[in-house]
Amino acid sequence: MDKIRKQILLTLETNSRIDLKELAVLLGTDEVTIANEVAAMEKEHIICGYHTLIDWDKAGVELVNALIEVRVTPQRDQGFDKIAERIYNYPEVSATYLISGGYDLLVTIEGRTLQEISRFVSSKLSPIDEVVSTATYFILKKYKDHGTILANKTKGERMLITP
Amino acid sequence: MTRNPLSKKAVSLAPSGIRKFFDIVSEMEDAISLGVGEPDFDTPWRVREEGIYSLERGRTFYTSNAGLKELKIEISRYLERTIHVTYNHASEVLVTVGGSEAIDLAFRAMLDSGDEVLIPQPSYVSYLPCAVLADGVPVTIPLKHENAFRLTREELEAAITPRTKILVLPFPNNPTGSVMTKEDLEPIAEVVKEHDLYVVSDEIYSELTYSGQHCSIASLPGMRERTLVINGFSKGFAMTGWRLGYVCGPAPIVEQMTKIHQYAIMCAPTTSQYAAVEALRNCGKDVENMRESYNQRRRFLMNEFRKMGLQCFEPFGAFYAFPSIQEFGMTSEEFATRLLQEEKVAVVPGTAFGDCGEGFLRISYAYSLEDLKEAIGRLEKFVRRLRG
Numbered sequence: 397m398d399k400i401r402k403q404i405l406l407t408l409e410t411n412s413r414i415d416l417k418e419l420a421v422l423l424g425t426d427e428v429t430i431a432n433e434v435a436a437m438e439k440e441h442i443i444c445g446y447h448t449l450i451d452w453d454k455a456g457v458e459l460v461n462a463l464i465e466v467r468v469t470p471q472r473d474q475g476f477d478k479i480a481e482r483i484y485n486y487p488e489v490s491a492t493y494l495i496s497g498g499y500d501l502l503v504t505i506e507g508r509t510l511q512e513i514s515r516f517v518s519s520k521l522s523p524i525d526e527v528v529s530t531a532t533y534f535i536l537k538k539y540k541d542h543g544t545i546l547a548n549k550t551k552g553e554r555m556l557i558t559p
Numbered sequence: 560m561t562r563n564p565l566s567k568k569a570v571s572l573a574p575s576g577i578r579k580f581f582d583i584v585s586e587m588e589d590a591i592s593l594g595v596g597e598p599d600f601d602t603p604w605r606v607r608e609e610g611i612y613s614l615e616r617g618r619t620f621y622t623s624n625a626g627l628k629e630l631k632i633e634i635s636r637y638l639e640r641t642i643h644v645t646y647n648h649a650s651e652v653l654v655t656v657g658g659s660e661a662i663d664l665a666f667r668a669m670l671d672s673g674d675e676v677l678i679p680q681p682s683y684v685s686y687l688p689c690a691v692l693a694d695g696v697p698v699t700i701p702l703k704h705e706n707a708f709r710l711t712r713e714e715l716e717a718a719i720t721p722r723t724k725i726l727v728l729p730f731p732n733n734p735t736g737s738v739m740t741k742e743d744l745e746p747i748a749e750v751v752k753e754h755d756l757y758v759v760s761d762e763i764y765s766e767l768t769y770s771g772q773h774c775s776i777a778s779l780p781g782m783r784e785r786t787l788v789i790n791g792f793s794k795g796f797a798m799t800g801w802r803l804g805y806v807c808g809p810a811p812i813v814e815q816m817t818k819i820h821q822y823a824i825m826c827a828p829t830t831s832q833y834a835a836v837e838a839l840r841n842c843g844k845d846v847e848n849m850r851e852s853y854n855q856r857r858r859f860l861m862n863e864f865r866k867m868g869l870q871c872f873e874p875f876g877a878f879y880a881f882p883s884i885q886e887f888g889m890t891s892e893e894f895a896t897r898l899l900q901e902e903k904v905a906v907v908p909g910t911a912f913g914d915c916g917e918g919f920l921r922i923s924y925a926y927s928l929e930d931l932k933e934a935i936g937r938l939e940k941f942v943r944r945l946r947g
Contacts, residue, residue, distance in 0.1 A: 418859075421858055422856075422928075423858075424858050552599065554595050554597060554599070555581070556581070556584045556585060556590065556592040556594055556595070556905055557577055557581040557584050557595065557907060558577070558596045558597055559596050559684045559685075559733075559911075
């Protein structure tokens with residue numbers, strides 16, 4: 397990947413709201429180049445979206461998150477893809493990964509209450525024919541998410557003037 | 560009648576120009592600063608963790624005087640891959656308490672009373688007093704804006720006398736951000752060899768070079784044997800508070816420096832030394848990321864200066880810009896004081912780094928972009944007001 401694309405992505409990954417003109421200054425290039433590259437990468441689905449990291453806890457909105465380990469029987473010709481699709485199409489599922497090791501799929505899910513998630517597991521997930529077993533882990537506290545530490549930032553303590 | 564407890568030498572040293580300004584700033588509430596000479600990044604976590612681990616293991620003893628063997632080996636490997644000069648870890652490497660101690664030791668080990676030390680200015684504040692404390696005679700070389708504050712052959716030749724022994728080469732430079740490339744250093748090396756001088760090359764900002772690779776004068780032909788390379792962990796690895804630096808050079812000089820270090824300091828902090836081993840082994844990526852951040856801020860700052868019509872040569876090293884304020888007809892100190900009082904932005908007057916810094920300001924970009932934007936916005940307002 398060329399250098400300028402990588403630099404654009406590294407910046408957008410942590411600051412998707414940056415002004416393209418400003419980004420051009422930071423990377424030492426012109427705005428047209430940046431705009432063209434960003435548009436091209438959107439088209440190529442290298443950039444898959446611009447999201448916001450929210451601490452819902454602090455916003456006072458109660459949400460429950462869980463990780464679900466799912467063991468499945470892979471299907472002929474389609475391996476795990478078909479069964480993964482049946483799971484990830486549910487809107488409450490926020491991520492689905494094929495995993496190496498003791499189980500097959502890791503599903504992360506978001507719901508308003510414990511019950512809502514339990515219901516999803518018992519009435520939607522487990523009944524799928526190819527699902528052999530599930531294990532659900534509720535998230536109790538998020539310390540760091542998407543590379544960002546969620547604790548309050550401390551103020552800088554450097555002296556104001558140093559040689 | 561009590562006896563004067565003070566030595567004439569101590570009293571003769573001028574207090575640091577920065578200190579004076581610091582006192583004004585620290586009185587002021589909600590001032591924002593562009594005045595620090597240290598990274599805004601925390602030390603990479605893996606390095607901090609290694610320091611914690613070494614404390615947990617109870618490694619709270621002295622190390623050998625010259626430093627931990629593992630660290631000295633890593634330092635010589637690091638210099639081999641970065642400046643392509645090979646040092647014997649057992650006899651040519653000394654671990655010090657920051658680069659500052661190495662500067663002090665270099666002068667004390669090499670100078671006899673009356674020997675002259677050439678100090679290009681603007682530059683870091685401690686070369687001059689350290690030379691005086693070592694009974695040397697500091698001779699400053701004022702560098703010029705039109706040369707992007709690089710030392711030229713002619714300036715060097717004009718300053719040399721039969722008593723000249725040491726040339727200090729402070730590049731990448733604090734406060735100007737100026738760097739010297741291989742092409743810039745070659746004529747300097749020629750003069751140094753011609754006049755049989757030694758070079759104390761302070762390369763503490765070597766990791767923060769934004770136009771190609773840093774070049775050390777020690778890597779030029781015939782210079783290794785007459786150069787002390789001083790470097791450390793403070794700037795590139797964001798480890799200022801750990802107080803760890805080193806010096807590499809010819810064994811006979813390092814041996815004498817080690818002797819003085821042994822009597823004065825014993826050894827550099829042990830925790831820091833263990834942490835630094837990790838820094839040299841596994842922090843290449845962290846350093847690269849910090850360098851890229853500084854570079855982005857540097858471009859931002861230069862663009863802002865251009866927009867407000869503030870004259871500034873492009874700095875390619877360290878994390879400072881050194882814009883000219885000569886158009887306003889004020890001294891650097893007046894400008895900085897008024898900027899602080901009227902807009903609550905602290906910058907360091909160029910004169911804190913030598914008289915030839917008059918008419919310039921040191922602006923540090925070791926700040927987050929948000930902080931920089933806020934501070935530069937205020938500077939812009941101030942400049943606009945001055946221009947009427």
